[in-house]
Amino acid sequence: MNNFEYHNPTRIVFGRGVIERLSGLIPAEKKVLMTYGGGSIKRNGVYDQVMKALAGRQVLEFGQIPPNPHYEHLMEAVKLVKREQVGFLLAVGGGSVADGTKFIAAAARYEGADPWDILAKGAEVASAVPMGVVLTLPATGAESNGGAVISRHSTQEKLVFSSDHCFPRFAILDPEVTFSLPDKQVRNGIVDAYVHVMEQYATYPVNAALQDRQAEGILLALIEEGPKTLRNPKDYDSRANLVWCATQALNGLIGVGVPQDWATHYIGHELTAFYGLDHAETLAIVLPALLRNQKARKRAKLLQYARRVWGVTDADEDAAIERGIACTAEFFESLGMPTKLAAYGVSPEEAAKRVSERFAQRGTKLGEYGDIGAEQAAQILRTC
Numbered sequence: 001m002n003n004f005e006y007h008n009p010t011r012i013v014f015g016r017g018v019i020e021r022l023s024g025l026i027p028a029e030k031k032v033l034m035t036y037g038g039g040s041i042k043r044n045g046v047y048d049q050v051m052k053a054l055a056g057r058q059v060l061e062f063g064q065i066p067p068n069p070h071y072e073h074l075m076e077a078v079k080l081v082k083r084e085q086v087g088f089l090l091a092v093g094g095g096s097v098a099d100g101t102k103f104i105a106a107a108a109r110y111e112g113a114d115p116w117d118i119l120a121k122g123a124e125v126a127s128a129v130p131m132g133v134v135l136t137l138p139a140t141g142a143e144s145n146g147g148a149v150i151s152r153h154s155t156q157e158k159l160v161f162s163s164d165h166c167f168p169r170f171a172i173l174d175p176e177v178t179f180s181l182p183d184k185q186v187r188n189g190i191v192d193a194y195v196h197v198m199e200q201y202a203t204y205p206v207n208a209a210l211q212d213r214q215a216e217g218i219l220l221a222l223i224e225e226g227p228k229t230l231r232n233p234k235d236y237d238s239r240a241n242l243v244w245c246a247t248q249a250l251n252g253l254i255g256v257g258v259p260q261d262w263a264t265h266y267i268g269h270e271l272t273a274f275y276g277l278d279h280a281e282t283l284a285i286v287l288p289a290l291l292r293n294q295k296a297r298k299r300a301k302l303l304q305y306a307r308r309v310w311g312v313t314d315a316d317e318d319a320a321i322e323r324g325i326a327c328t329a330e331f332f333e334s335l336g337m338p339t340k341l342a343a344y345g346v347s348p349e350e351a352a353k354r355v356s357e358r359f360a361q362r363g364t365k366l367g368e369y370g371d372i373g374a375e376q377a378a379q380i381l382r383t384c
């Protein structure tokens with residue numbers, strides 16, 4: 001196992017009705033800016049629950065954060081935070097609202113010339129306004145990590161930053177507030193969480209026995225509980241299991257001491273930037289193709305994956321690996337998630353060209369060996 005340091009400062013408050021605990025989690029003297037998306041929280045009662053819990057506090061609002069939150073819009077909130085001397089940010093929504101709020105938190109304290117540099121140049125985040133999350137969509141794990149993904153419309157870019165200062169102080173996870181999600185978003189959440197695990201698991205072995213079993217445990221729980229919660233969206237237990245799986249998939253725990261890939265994610269971000277596919281839709285397309293392309297180097301873990309997660313018994317190892325990958329794609333398809341670009345009318349050839357040109361420009365190198373560049377990305381996308 002590789003050396004590691006692990007510190008996750010996010011307090012998790014999980015269960016039915018836990019939004020009422022909000023007031024005890026935000027320091028009383030702080031002026032709060034509540035951030036949210038396009039209005040689902042007003043229709044499903046979450047907005048009212050939050051406002052009730054914060055009664056008597058000074059609360060400002062910044063709404064209309066769209067999926068794949070964008071820089072141009074978030075900078076409006078940065079101005080508001082500075083002008084009003086906001087002391088605490090409360091994100092109420094899914095990964096997009098959580099991510100957008102992390103960027104607002106960092107940009108409001110940024111002392112350089114242009115906060116976009118945090119994303120484009122990896123400029124250091126030396127501090128951030130403290131924040132918390134009321135999660136309404138289980139998928140990204142953003143409620144319990146320090147990462148965020150922000151888009152810029154003017155340049156069709158979607159970039160990542162991460163900082164210890166951007167971990168939410170707390171995450172309130174009430175599975176009941178996710179009952180109003182459309183099936184499509186539940187499906188997205190299952191696939192996103194699944195691929196988060198694969199990015200940290202399907203690499204090469206380093207004798208990290210516990211992390212492997214934890215990763216396999218999350219995958220198995222998603223395979224069992226995902227279809228149940230789609231079939232019966234108001235069943236509390238299966239939804240609660242999905243919520244906890246999604247948080248655990250990307251709160252850092254299964255990734256300690258092991259090599260990590262993330263190439264599927266970075267290639268996927270480009271597909272969202274160019275073609276507007278949902279984040280999880282890109283992952284379901286790229287992952288199977290990437291695993292096949294990298295089969296030789298991921299061989300030991302892919303075999304372990306096929307055997308332990310999918311129960312594949314083929315004696316022939318190549319056949320077993322291929323069956324494990326095929327089971328993955330079939331699982332996504334069974335959730336109603338396409339695994340080919342054609343489903344969205346996107347040409348693999350064109351996607352390969354656009355994404356590889358961009359990777360070449362940026363000198364992008366991805367994967368657990370840090371050597372998946374423009375050429376391999378093009379190879380992978382041509383088979384999507």
Ligand code: NZQ
Nearest residue numbers: 037038039040067068094095096136140142147180181279
């Ligand atoms: O905007 P509203 O009206 O709230 O509607 C949202 C949005 O349209 C809706 N929704 C959320 N909760 C709901 C609900 N509708 C009904 N009932 C509810 N309870 O769902 C739609 C999608 O929301 P969004 O936040 O965009 O989805 P998700 O949580 O999947 O987040 C995706 C974003 O997170 C990034 C992705 O790239 C993408 O930008 N990611 C962030 C990560 C991180 N910070 O660690 C890691 C991930 O890999 C991912 O890249």
Ligand code: ZN
Nearest residue numbers: 140192196265
């Ligand atoms: Zn993801």
